[in-house]
Amino acid sequence: MSMSIYIHIPFCTNICSYCNFSKMFYKQKWVEQYLTKLEEEIFNKYKNEKINTLYIGGGTPSCLELPSLEKLLKILSNIKLQDKGEYTIEFNPEDLVEEKIKLISKYNINRVSIGVQTFNSRHLKTLNRKTDYEFLAKGIELLNKYGIDNISLDLMYGFNGQTKDELKDDLIKFTSLKIKHISTYSLILESNTSLFINDYKEIDPDLESDFYFMIINFLEEKGFNQYELSNFSKKGYESKHNLVYWNNENYYGFGLSAASYIEDERIVNTSSINSYFEGKTVREVEKLNRDDIIKYHLMLGFRKTKGININEFEKKYNINILSINNIEKLVEEGRLKISEGYIYIPREYLYLSNDILVELI
Amino acid sequence: MKQNNIRNFSIIAHIDHGKSTLADRILEHTEAITEREKQDQLLDSMDLERERGITIKLNAVALKYKKDGEEYLLNLIDTPGHVDFTYEVSRSLAACEGALLVVDAAQGVEAQTLANLYLALENNLKIIPVINKIDLPNADPERVKKELIDTLGFEEDEIVLASAKEGIGIKELLDTVVDKVDPPKGDANGELQALVFDSFFDPYRGIVASIRIVNGTLKSNDKIKMMATGAAYDVVELGIKTPKELKVSSLSVGDVGYVTASIKDIKDVKVGDTITSIAKPANTPLPGYRPMKPMVFCGLYPIESSKYNEMKEALEKLNLNDAALTFEPETSKALGFGFRCGFLGLLHMDIIKERLEREFKIDIIATSPSVIYDVLKTDGTTLLVDSPAKMPDRVAIKEVREPYIKASIFVPSEYIGPIMELCQQKRGTYINLDYIDQIRVNIQYEIPLSEVVYDFFDKLKSSTKGYASFDYEPIGYKESDLVKMDILLNGEVVDALSIIVHRDFAYERGKQIVENLRKLIPRQQFEVPIQASIGAKIIARSDIKAIRKNVLAKCYGGDVSRKRKLLEKQKEGKKKMKQIGNVEIPQEAFLSVLSMDED
Structure with a gap:
């Protein structure tokens, strides 16, 4: 069985206004303690399996000072990555400096996901982020120089007051860079964020939907294929790690608030750094029965534009997918379609996928 | 207790004038409750009553009080203070010989002060006027005293000044009750007549009836009969509330207490009925109550x-x-x-x-509230219609009549303008305007009850900054140009949303309802037209736009349990909706005709 690993680094030198992930301000003392505990957790749980994909996310893993970054990568070098395994690290644009890039290439990282979000200065200010186009372009050159060409950028849209021209401007700039992958998300107002506290008003949902389809059309024209609800790539550069999630496959999650899916259990780690330091790692365990696993499979599989393979589904669960709940009704309504052995949500309903999913769970 | 040493009284007041607090203070003063048991509004036993600060159900409590070395039994019966519950007030007053009329020292005489006073006078009660809340900084007891003297005809020396909150005047008040309220009349050895003034169902004891003995004596194990229903029972338990329940072996003339008799059938005990004994039955029941009709x-x-x-x-x-x-x-x-x-x-x-x-x-x-319409059909028959769904077809109607009320509104004179404007909007007819004192007036209007049922209270409060008080009495039916208005969703009439409305107001109200529904009903998979119609004619329309976004796009770093929880939550929300045709409607939508904000 194939296996993947997610590593969470919760430190940031700058807190983004919309972020509700587990994160905290950078403190060198905590970083060192954290890495020790992380190593312990990996040692306790990882069973030396061959790993297909390894993903370091955050937080901001790229903000670790060089020695700490090296310490992290050394810890992770104990993990047995397969020959053509995908090894990703998330970077903030301002951290794309030569010594850090040199370091990650030395430790065989072959994919970098950069949190750009937007180049528009007004919206960057809303997000409390910094991104400079020229600096980023140079950073990407450097990555190429050290042999890393599998580069992904995050594109955010749906800021209050954003115009179609502004979005188009971002799209042009994003696609002008030498990248292979784009992840795109609308700005979501989450509680416990400074945007929420400051009474940020969300964008009109109709306009947001227009933006979404504008992005799809633009990126497809530029040769980026939409393979998932929020993800686009050049051929062969789909994120293998994210596909592990959408294919309902197993993975370890190590670090603060990281999620694992192992042997019919979905486990979420604590998001309290103190509990984590005390070794109380796990926050909740959801034990899944067959019915739950099928529900997760539907919920996740329908995120892929290709959809769910009907034969594989039957082989795995011994049930015809068309006989489940409301699926036949949804096919009749045209909200699900069948083609070439796959069942999927057609593009026009992708942005309404919750309406479909609530009828399946 | 000697019959001569019993006093039965209640407290009546306009809402918020401090009735329940005064009752609490009296309980403390007579040591019916200890310091430890103190809890605001003791007589209000329902959670709902405490939360809303109003009394809904009446309660009775027996108190011991000493004056000049003599011990007295005071039965205090609490009454509700809201206009809707006039019926309950009249019930408790029938069990009393006296009443404390409580008036707020800042607000003075209000609409329900008068309404309750008239009820008390109808029941021949001795009235003791009390000016309450004299400790408040804005209290003006002199002005209120003058109101009581000038408009209600009390003598200055009858009026007691009190602050229930601070415990001022409580002793004086109790002394006045002993001195001024008559002891109960009636014959302890006569035939039993006990008035049932309240009852509730207890799962262990069956029906518990609150009673006032008017004649005779009731003992445990007596065989009794309900005079109106004829049902016969053996008394199981007699008691009084102090306010805790205290079993007694007998209740005699003038006593207020409760009786249980393993009564399981709730139809056997009617509030207002008279209990008598089978051994020595009374010839006639007590007068009982005029039944209140729902409006x-x-x-x-x-x-x-x-x-x-x-x-x-x-x-x-x-x-x-x-x-x-x-x-x-x-x-x-x-x-x-x-x-x-x-x-x-x-x-x-x-x-x-x-x-x-x-x-x-x-x-x-x-569903939205309606009144009873009196419909005269073309075939000469009449029909009482309490629901828009029962309204006959337009061609079969000769005439529709609707109930009217006479509204008395007490308000500072600076608000005369807004009140008149509001009453005109509500199809009111001006009757009269009286000055209560130099600054306050009593405005009277005749208004269709159906208009009061909509948003009259809210409008009254907002247009007078809460200064207006309001009371009403039904005055019969009048002809009106009324039509039935239907609401259509996706072209289908939703019967539960139909209303009856005056033709001149139909267009405005139709527009408002359609707009309210558009805001309340979440976006659906398809565009859904909402229409208001009279007969086949569409008078207003709005559209619920098709939903275009409902998605969890974010990845959440592999935490897919979180995604599932968000979906489960959506699913729960969906369950609470009512599916009508292929449109999902939230609960609140059915009351949407009630809110008529112009914004």
Whole structure:
């Protein structure tokens, strides 16, 4: 069985206004303690399996000072990555400096996901982020120089007051860079964020939907294929790690608030750094029965534009997918379609996928 | 206790003038409760009463009090203070010889002060006027004294000044009760006549009836008979409330207490009935009460149709000590099986709804309230219509008449303008305007009850910054140009949303309802037109736009449990909606005709 690993680094030198992930301000003392505990957790749980994909996310893993970054990568070098395994690290644009890039290439990282979000200065200010186009372009050159060409950028849209021209401007700039992958998300107002506290008003949902389809059309024209609800790539550069999630496959999650899916259990780690330091790692365990696993499979599989393979589904669960709940009704309504052995949500309903999913769970 | 040393009295007041606090203070002063048991508003035993700060059900308590070395038994009977509950007030007053009329030292005489005073006078009670809250910084006892003297005809030396909150004047008040209120008349050895003034159902003891002995003596194990229903029972338990229940072996003339007799059938005990003994029966029952008729009707439907029977039992139990509540089965195409319920007023309706949800745990949908229309058909027959669904076809109607009320509104004179404007808007006819004192007036209007049922209270409060007080009495039916307005969703009439409306107001109201519904009903998969129509004519339209975004795009770093939880939450929300055709409607939509904000 194939296996993947997610590593969470919760430190940031700058807190983004919309972020509700587990994160905290950078403190060198905590970083060192954290890495020790992380190593312990990996040692306790990882069973030396061959790993297909390894993903370091955050937080901001790229903000670790060089020695700490090296310490992290050394810890992770104990993990047995397969020959053509995908090894990703998330970077903030301002951290794309030569010594850090040199370091990650030395430790065989072959994919970098950069949190750009937007180049528009007004919206960057809303997000409390910094991104400079020229600096980023140079950073990407450097990555190429050290042999890393599998580069992904995050594109955010749906800021209050954003115009179609502004979005188009971002799209042009994003696609002008030498990248292979784009992840795109609308700005979501989450509680416990400074945007929420400051009474940020969300964008009109109709306009947001227009933006979404504008992005799809633009990126497809530029040769980026939409393979998932929020993800686009050049051929062969789909994120293998994210596909592990959408294919309902197993993975370890190590670090603060990281999620694992192992042997019919979905486990979420604590998001309290103190509990984590005390070794109380796990926050909740959801034990899944067959019915739950099928529900997760539907919920996740329908995120892929290709959809769910009907034969594989039957082989795995011994049930015809068309006989489940409301699926036949949804096919009749045209909200699900069948083609070439796959069942999927057609593009026009992708942005309404919750309406479909609530009828399946 | 000697009959001569018993005093039965109640407290009457306009809402918020401090009636329940005064009752609490009297309980403390007579040491009916210890310091440890102190809890605000002791007589208000329902949670709902404490929360809303109002008394709904009446309560009685027996208190011992010493004056000049002599011991007295004071029976205090609490009364509700809201206009909807006039009936309850009249019930408790029939069990008394005296009443404390409480008036707020800042606000003075209000609409319900007068209404309650007239009720007390009808019952021949001795009235003791009390000016309460004299400790408040804005209190003006001199002005209020003058009002009591000039408008209500009291003598200055009758008036007691008090602050229930600070405990001022309580002793004086109790002394006055002993001195001025008559002891109960009646013959302890005569034939038993006990007035049932309240009752409730106890799962262990059956029906517990609150009674006042008017003649004769009632003992444990007596065989008794309900004079109106003829039902006979053996007394199991007699007692008084102090306010804790205290068993006694007998209740005699003038006593206020309770009786249980293993009565399981709630129909056997009618509030207002007379209990007599089988051994030595009385010839005639006591006068009882004039029954109150419900004025406001609405459909109540359980959200889960399986709860229909449970809801029926709940309504029967509520009906036991709330005779003014009526209900009969009703079916709606949109909502299924439910009940057409009748209420004294809007507050009464709210309270029943809340008690069903809280005490009986039944989630309900309420349709918008209606009054009873008197319809004269072209074939010469007449029909009483308490629901828009029962309104006959337009061509079969010769004339529709609707109930009117006479409204008395007490308000500072600077608000005369806004009040008149509001009453005109509500199709009111001006009757009279009296100055109560130099700054306050009593404005009287005749208004269709159906207009009061809509948003009259809210409008009254907002247009007078809360200074207006309001009381009303029904004055009969008048002809009106009324039409039935239907609401269509996706082209289909939703019967539970129909209303009856004056033709001149139909267009405005139709527009407003359609707009309210558009805001309340979440976006659907398809565009859904909402229309208001009279007959075949569409008078207003709005559209619910098709939903275009409902997605969890974010990745959440592999935490997919979180995604599932968000979806489960959405699914729960969907369950609470009522599916009508292919449109999902939230509960609140059925009351949307009630809110008529112009914004």
